[in-house]
Every structure is written in C-alpha cells, then in structure tokens.
Amino acid sequence: MRKFLFNKNNYGYIFIIPFFASFFIFLIYPVFYSLYISFMQYDGISPAVFVGIDNYKRLITDKFFIKSVINTWRIWLVGFIPQMIFGLGLAYLFSRFRIKGRNFFRALYYLPNLMTAAAIGALFGMVLGRKSGAVNQLLIKIGLIDEPIFFLGSPVWSSTAVSAIQWWMFFGLTIILFMAGIKAIPETYYEAASIDGASSWDAFWRITLPLLKPIMIYVLVTSLIGGMQIFDVPFTITKGPVIEIGGPQKSLLTMAVYMYNTAFNYNNRGYGAAVAWALFLIIVIFSILIFYFLRNKDYGRRGNRK
Amino acid sequence: MKENSILDKKSKKFFKDFRLGVVFLYILLIILAIVCAAPFYVMIINATRSTSQINSGLSLLPGKYLVDNYIEMQDYQNIWIGFKNSIIVTVPSTLLAAYFGALTAYAFSKFNFKGKKILFAIALATMMVPIQLGLVGYYQLMRGVGLIDNLLSLILPSIANVSAMFFIKMYIDSNVDDSILEAARIDGSSEFYTFNKIVLPIAMPAISTISILNFVAYWNNLLYPLILINSLGKFTLPVYVSRAAGSYNQYLGAQYLSVAIAVVPVIIFFIFVSRWIISGISEGATKG
Numbered sequence: 392m393r394k395f396l397f398n399k400n401n402y403g404y405i406f407i408i409p410f411f412a413s414f415f416i417f418l419i420y421p422v423f424y425s426l427y428i429s430f431m432q433y434d435g436i437s438p439a440v441f442v443g444i445d446n447y448k449r450l451i452t453d454k455f456f457i458k459s460v461i462n463t464w465r466i467w468l469v470g471f472i473p474q475m476i477f478g479l480g481l482a483y484l485f486s487r488f489r490i491k492g493r494n495f496f497r498a499l500y501y502l503p504n505l506m507t508a509a510a511i512g513a514l515f516g517m518v519l520g521r522k523s524g525a526v527n528q529l530l531i532k533i534g535l536i537d538e539p540i541f542f543l544g545s546p547v548w549s550s551t552a553v554s555a556i557q558w559w560m561f562f563g564l565t566i567i568l569f570m571a572g573i574k575a576i577p578e579t580y581y582e583a584a585s586i587d588g589a590s591s592w593d594a595f596w597r598i599t600l601p602l603l604k605p606i607m608i609y610v611l612v613t614s615l616i617g618g619m620q621i622f623d624v625p626f627t628i629t630k631g632p633v634i635e636i637g638g639p640q641k642s643l644l645t646m647a648v649y650m651y652n653t654a655f656n657y658n659n660r661g662y663g664a665a666v667a668w669a670l671f672l673i674i675v676i677f678s679i680l681i682f683y684f685l686r687n688k689d690y691g692r693r694g695n696r697k
Numbered sequence: 698m699k700e701n702s703i704l705d706k707k708s709k710k711f712f713k714d715f716r717l718g719v720v721f722l723y724i725l726l727i728i729l730a731i732v733c734a735a736p737f738y739v740m741i742i743n744a745t746r747s748t749s750q751i752n753s754g755l756s757l758l759p760g761k762y763l764v765d766n767y768i769e770m771q772d773y774q775n776i777w778i779g780f781k782n783s784i785i786v787t788v789p790s791t792l793l794a795a796y797f798g799a800l801t802a803y804a805f806s807k808f809n810f811k812g813k814k815i816l817f818a819i820a821l822a823t824m825m826v827p828i829q830l831g832l833v834g835y836y837q838l839m840r841g842v843g844l845i846d847n848l849l850s851l852i853l854p855s856i857a858n859v860s861a862m863f864f865i866k867m868y869i870d871s872n873v874d875d876s877i878l879e880a881a882r883i884d885g886s887s888e889f890y891t892f893n894k895i896v897l898p899i900a901m902p903a904i905s906t907i908s909i910l911n912f913v914a915y916w917n918n919l920l921y922p923l924i925l926i927n928s929l930g931k932f933t934l935p936v937y938v939s940r941a942a943g944s945y946n947q948y949l950g951a952q953y954l955s956v957a958i959a960v961v962p963v964i965i966f967f968i969f970v971s972r973w974i975i976s977g978i979s980e981g982a983t984k985g
Contacts, residue, residue: 402888403808410801411816413856418823421834428833477729484722496726498971499733505967505974507917509935510959513942513952514740523748523949525739528755559732564978571979606982620827623919623935630942647920650829655924660833667829674827 429664439661446665456666458641459649460673466550466625466645467618470557474614477558478565479603483595485566486573487581497570500563508560512627515556519543519628543629546642553625553643557618565610572606573599608685612678619674622647646670737960744954751949762950769951770941776955778930779937786848786922786933787915790855795908798861799869803896805862806869807878820859828920836924850925851933855915861907864981868903869896906977909970913963934959 429446433439450456481500485493503511518525519542527539542548576599584594625643638644644652646666654663743751746760770776804810805817835854836845844850873896881891897904919935926932932940941955967974 399882399888400809403804403810403813405888406804406808406892407801407816410797410857410862413797413854414820414823414859417835417838417854418826418831418857421831421838422826424834424837425831428837490722490726492726496730498967498975499730501971501975502964502967503733503736505913505963507919507935507938507959507963509917509919509939510956513938514736514956514960516942517743517949517952517956518736518739520949523752525735525743525755532755563733567975567978568982571982574979575983609982616825616827620829622829623917623939626919627939627942630939647827647829650832651920651924654833655836660837664833667827667832670827671830674825678825 425664425667428661429668431661433659433661435658435660442661446662447669449662450665450669455641455644456646456649456669459644459646462550462642463619463621463645463647466553466557466621466643467615469551469554470561471614471618474558474562474565475610477562478569478610479600481562482566482569482573483599486570487591487594497563497566500566502563503560504564506560508623509627511556511560512624513630515552515624516543516628516630519552544639546638546640549629549638550642553621553628556624556628557621561614568606568610569603572603576602604685608681611681611685615677615681616674619670620647621645622651626651646673737964740953740957740960743950744957746950748949751953763954766948766950766954769948770954773948773951774929774937774940776934776937776941776958779932779934780958782848782931783916783934786851787912790852790915791908791912793852794855794858794861794911795904797856798858798907799865799897799900799904800892801862802866802869802900803873803892806866807873807875821863823859824863832920832924839925845925846927846931848926848931851918851921855911858911861911864907865900865903867981869900873899906973906980909974910977913966916963 428439430441430443431439432442432445484490485497490496517523519527521527521539521541521544524539524542526542527536530536531539540548542552580598580602581594584598589597622645625638625645626648629638629643647670650663650666650670653659653666742756742759744766745763746756747762747765750756750760750762805813839845839847839850844853877895877899878891881895886894917935918933919939922933922936923939926936938955938959941952
C-alpha cells in the first residue's frame, strides 16, 4: 500500500473511487438491468420469464407506443422551432444593439426555466381551465372569443399548449446560450463587414449565423434529449377530474409518460424497459444524424473553397 | 455600424425606419416580459381568492381568502412535509455532487493514471442517456437493498453527478496551476490536504455555480420520488404539488396556493443568484 501511494499519480485512482463506485452501481448497472429485463416478461412480483425480442416486436405494432412517439415529436418540434427563432433573434438584438434593461429582460425571460416543471404543469392545468382559467377569461374580456375554449379537452389544443409551455420555459435559456456564442465572435469580423458595406442584416446571416453553428448543434442536441424525455408537464397538466393520464384522446401520452404508465402503473416492467430503450435509441440515432449532417456540411464547404 | 455612413437620402430613411423599429422592439420585449411574468401573477392573485371568485372572472387585485385557502390546502395534505423532505433530499445531494464531482474532476485534470481517458469518455457518454433508461433497473436495485420508500434512494446517485464533474474539470484545467500543487507537495502537504485546502478554494466559483444549478434540478425532480417513494410522509414537494393538481378541483384557491408554495421560494432564490446562474450557463456553453 505504501509503495502504491508513493507514486502521486496513484492518488488519481483513490480520488475517483467514490464517484465511479456510485456511477457504476447507481447509473450503469440499472441501465444494463433494464436491458436484461426488456427481454423478459416481468410484473415485479412473479419470476421473470425470458421472451426474447417479443417486447421489441410488440413496440412496432403497439398503436399507443407509435402514438406516443408522434405526440412527443409534435410537442417538441412545435415548441422548439419558435424557441430557436426567439432565442436567436433576441440574442442577436441583445448583443449587437444597446438595449435598455437588457439584463432585466434576459433574467425575466429565463425565470420560467428554473421552475419546478410539476408545479408549472399544475399551474397551467388551472390557467387553461374552461371557465375558471385565466386565459379564457382574458380572451372573453377583450372580445376575441364568445365561448370559452376547452383547451385541455381537445387533442390539438392540449398538445399545442404543452409546446407553448415548453417554449415559455426554454426560450430564455436559448437566448443566454446564443448570447454566449455571439460574444465569442471577434468584433473585428463585424467591423470588416461594415467597411465592406454589409448591412447588419447581412452581418447576421453571413457572420453570426455560420459562426454560431457549434452552439446551435449544442442547443439542438440538448433540446432533443430533453424534449424526447418530456414527462412532468404532460403528466401533471392533465390530472384534472375530466382528463385521465395521457390527456384527451391520448394526445399528451409522451414516450416517457407511456413508459412510466407501463412499467409502474400496469407493472409491466419488461415492456416498460423496452419502451425506455426505444426512447434511448431514438435519441442516439437523431443525435448522431444531427452531428453528422451539420458537421459534414461545414467541412464540405471548406473543402470547396480550396 | 451605420453611423459611419454618409447621411444621404437612403440613410435618412433608414434612421426613420430604425427609430420605428426601436419602438416596435421595445413593445415586443415588454409583451414578452408580460407573457413570462403573467402566469406567476395570476397564481399569486388567485391564491388569495375564493374558488367562486376565480370561477367568476379575472382579477388584477388580490382577494381576502388566503387564510381560508391555506386551511383548505392543509386539510387535504400538509404541504410543509413535502417542503421538509425536499430539503432533506436536495441539500445533501447538492453537497455530495459538488464534493465528489470536484474530487473526481481534480483527479482527471491533474493526475495521470491508466484508463483515465476511457473512464472520462464513458462518463461523458452517459449525458445522452435519458433518466427513464435506468428507471426499472434502479427501482429493482433499491428494492433489493430495501431502500424503497427511503429518502436515501433519492440522495445516493448524486455522488456521481457527471455534468458537475465535467463543469468543474473545465475550470480546474484552466485555473489551477501545476506549480502551486508542486509547491504544496514539496512543503509536505498530503494529497488530500492539497485538494481540500488549495484546490477546493480555487475551484469554488465553478463549484458554487454548478451547485446552484444542481440544487434547482434536485429540487424540481418529480419522476424518481414518484416511483421510489410511496408513503405520504416521505413525498417531496413536486409530488405533493402534482397530487394537489386536480384532486380537489372544487378548491381552486387552495390549489393555486399549493403551486405558489412550490414556486415562490424558487423566484426569491433566483432574485439573489440570477447573475451567477446566467454567467454560469454562458461559461458552460462556450467552453463545452
């Protein structure tokens, strides 16, 4: 032992032991256990029975699973596109122009991101209520509608509402991330462009946007990873008396909600684990696609210039 | 940029348009600010109104039913138990993530040992893993060791917080000089002493930034307690709030109040630490 500790680099092992013990026991082992159990029929009580790839075969024909995939993508995309537009646009304006109260606005826009998503879901479940909801009361008061809209009773409205909440919770974070990216772009690029007679509109498209690519990939991938796992808001927003888990016509049944329901409400652990692995595969495949296409294009363009 | 150009007709027109644009921009910014704040305002106002008042229409002024709503809320469930349990889970989780994250980050940054690169790469790769992936396995593991319905099951995994480790490592890489460590060694400082008394204080800005973000993340966690905890006395705050949602719809005021109890402390917390949070996220994004 003494000899081992005589080499200072061996302390590296000692320092990482607690972290990696916890890492392998609480993170890696459960992931592989989930993989193992996804080939089993297991209800949590009686012994697990090996069923091969039956659980995965079932995924392809399970209309609720397919619906959950579509729902998750719809919720993510409808929220993500405006989140990118607002994030980029405002980050550019905040960085390139002197705007009074910039830090105040930015902090306020970011605030919803920190909130307990379960509480936000519960809050919007009430704010979007049919008669008691503030949104309907406001729309009626200013005369935009005569009859209250039953937001959480309609599949299209409730899915769009969850997207809007996601936008509301994340566009402020996107502004901060893009502002950090813009700050890293040397001021001289803009000066040079200005001397060449480029307008600020040109500067945005020709300088800011291309140089923000790494940050854009980062935002896209982290948002995809988070968006595919969306659970708290769709789970809590529909806990009203009329609406069951999954929302009207299962429009809020996301992959994560379906996984939770299958594994822990119906105690079908094996199939639930298979749903989780499918969710993971979707994340991996699309993350790789994003890296591949966005990175590759960049190199291609550089190659052409030579 | 435009100020440099000669004021011909075109630029005069531009400036006129520009001024209009500025007005339009501020209107947009203010509308967005209202959109961000309004739900919280409605929440606080409605927490002080009776259910029939809430049903009958919008109000910008608070009502007089705060105490009644509080009694109704507490009749259904004592939300302060959730508050207490959240603190019991969140504080040790944040501290464990910070200390062991920093210790591991230091080892990765300043020591050379076999397998270092592979271990680091494996740790980073798990940032793509959705929390649902290990859920069934983690539940079975906790059942095996008898930690179901025990708050410890929510605290233990925080020893290995990969994003904290990664964030602190970036900071140690560029801010802890090898010569200080050598000097400490020559003075006879033990390796643990060097870490605790020299590295930790230098890395403190990064540790506190990531700890603020971790604190919020642990505080907000719903899925794990929902699955691992099954008695009312041990639920954390997000579970209490999600139980409250819809379960006593005839008492809307009480429901708004229970959401407010979960949300208002985070708003107050944010007012104090917003600067660190925003600069911390910016640093994390550009360095990562």
